[in-house]
Amino acid sequence: DAMVIQNPRYQVTQFGKPVTLSCSQTLNHNVMYWYQQKSSQAPKLLFHYYDKDFNNEADTPDNFQSRRPNTSFCFLDIRSPGLGDAAMYLCATSRQGDPYNEQFFGPGTRLTVL
């Protein structure tokens, strides 16, 4: 089945220790998104890519970086995680030009910072 895959599902890191989250998709969608979602809050868009064009949200901290080496894969790097970065990180994809630009989500990676 075509899908969005995120690894790992659960990630534990130490305060200040860099961590990388990965996302892959078999939907061949050209748009990919990274969201941060804290408990009982709305998903917060961190970055998105239209193909290889990178778009950084204005309020995304510099501590967060992203890479998209090809259509299928996207990575979220947190250079120095703080306690406030503990959250669920959601990857989503969509196809630009689809009738209503539905976003398809991966299962998420829950990040714990000790």
Add this chain to the structure above:
Amino acid sequence: GQNIDQPTEMTATEGAIVQINCTYQTSGFNGLFWYQQHAGEAPTFLSYNVLDGLEEKGRFSSFLSRSKGYSYLLLKELQMKDSASYLCAVGDSNYQLIWGAGTKLIIKP
């Protein structure tokens, strides 16, 4: 500014009907989405409205009034598995989604 408002939490009884409201103020409008999110899981798509009126899909229906900046999600014949958060999201002028914080729906037997 851009704003999506929905109730934080609602409780309903199994077999009943519940309506979850959403009001929005956004720069541009390219459709309104409803997503379902079970605890600890990713959001899954439920419905999309871009024209005024009611869209029905099985037990779930969604309504939109663009002039009022208002939508609702109607869930009929509630089942225990419907216990989840329901997120309202609006596509803005750049086709990015502006998200509400979600309404946690608790179903009681």
